[in-house]
Amino acid sequence: MQTHGWDSESGTIIFLHSWSKGNFSNEELIDLELLFRVYFIGLTRETQEYAGQLHFKYPMEIQVAAGCELHSSDIEKGFLRAAYQGSDFLSFQNMSWVPSLKSDSRAQSACDLMNQYEAIRETVHSLTTNTCPRFALGLFDAGKVDLQKQVRPVAWLSSGPSPGPGRLLLVCHVSGFYPKPVWVMWMWGEQEQQGTRRGDVLPHADGTWYLRVTLDVVAQEAAGLSCWVRHSSLGGRDMVLYWGHHLSMYLILLAVTVPLILLIVVALWFKKRCSYQDIP
Template sequence: MQPPRCCLFVLLLLCLLLVSGTWADLEESFTIRLLQTSSFQNTTFVETEGLGLLEDIELGSLDKHTWTIRFHQPWVRPALPRSDWDTIQNMIKIYLQKFTHLINEGAMQRAVPYPFVAQCVAGCELFHNMTSRSFAYVGYNGQDFLYFNVGNASWILSQDTSLSRYVQAILQNYTAFSELVEVLFNDTCVDDMEMLLRYGKTVLQRQELPVATVFARTPSPDQLLLVCHVTGFYPRPISVDWLRDGQEVPPGPALNTSAILPNADLTYQLRSILAVDPHDGHSYACRVRHRSLGTRILLIPWGNSEVVLIAEIGAGLLAAMAVAAITTFCVWRRRKHQQMGETESRNSILSKEA
């Protein structure tokens, strides 16, 4: 049996051809992930879905009926001429035909029960200094199965089973494929992602301000749960803390912060819950830091909404207001002293005349 052209082959070719600029002005790391999910219902019915992601931005997907690429961003297709996209479409169709045949053949030889799902994730993370970290994983029925060690160009077992050893042996003996994967990881991913980053710079730099509210729940008379709900922010990274009397509350059983969850409008949300004694006499506030705020900090005290407006003004503007207030006070004092001096002088003249 011929060695299978693993799903990573088409995924990495997509990486090669989807992302072919400079991105030195984007001072952070970016990750491309290429996903393939093939559901084998039986030997004659297989449904395959594919998706390409740059961070959390969907670049394109694979039509499961026609095996053609559907572009989700208007700036993806212009990265390459039409003829190149036509070549990719043909390569995907040929690959999926062979992939389906070889997986079915291997499943029958190893008596793998149907239905089952094969998954592949491949991609790379690029840093602003042009270094990179590459990865490739193969899954079976939602479990880690194999992964590719880029350092020594070898396939490593994630689980030791008869099926995983069988697939590992096929891939490991196919040295030409492993060499191709290594080249694509070490060179192509870095070189060709620049074009995509340049075309998609505006989308990648999109920022949405977080909206935060604090409210309370009382599950029992002796316990108060303070809830800080933060939503509508983009990009995903965010810092949410609780302050007790102005000091940060350390991690512990009383503090529970949810995972960052997506909203329908392509923004994110989370909740941070702090359990307190209703009569402990302390003051509490939720503090939010996010890239869209710049140097500003959202500070939402429990039970005092006025401070929110002050906190949202930002440190720079607060400093300017402080300087303005001090200047106004100094001018006022100087004028008052002048007025007092003039009054004393006038009174002295009047007393002499009298």
């Protein structure tokens, strides 16, 4: 679940939930905001300054992941990893910058350069091993109602546009579930169908999620296929929907609805006919 964002124009933190401030005071959050702003500006400036020296080529993509891991055994582990052009580049370990195993000589040069700045290393260490665990624990406590919420999915089957002559596009819809992680697969018995195509998990306005999973098959081979859904709200039991059963339900619905409509039409006709006969 995303709890925060960053407004790059104003250099401010975006709080996405009412509890996103955790138990930090406004003063602490303002200090963090200022620190992030300074480091974002500094990272951009230093990258531009040393790009030529480190043989970086524009355009370039630098990705940074930083945070902390909290365990039930009270073990807290901070981390910061950086990637260059989509590949692991360096990380922060034991108060030092260390090149990734698969990185080239540029990573070692970058680490040698950054390790010269002791104040930055101390700040990164403090943020990942002290500030992050404190903030995360406060966040979990403040948002535990939302973070622990479980909403069961609703699932149904349909057919999509025909992929070609003699073929069917089977569609499994899974909607209204929370939290976001979900496993959905088309199956034959207990065998996963490798042709299963998973769409994006899309948000509903109420904070729950929707997923569409498809399978392109020969029409004669559709019978016996099923869609399996696994979600934390289901208590360890899979939700299984069998292709063909949904067609039976449609037929049952039609069998009930059509006579009901006919009955209403006949009743209205008799009522109208009787009203005309009452006119002198």
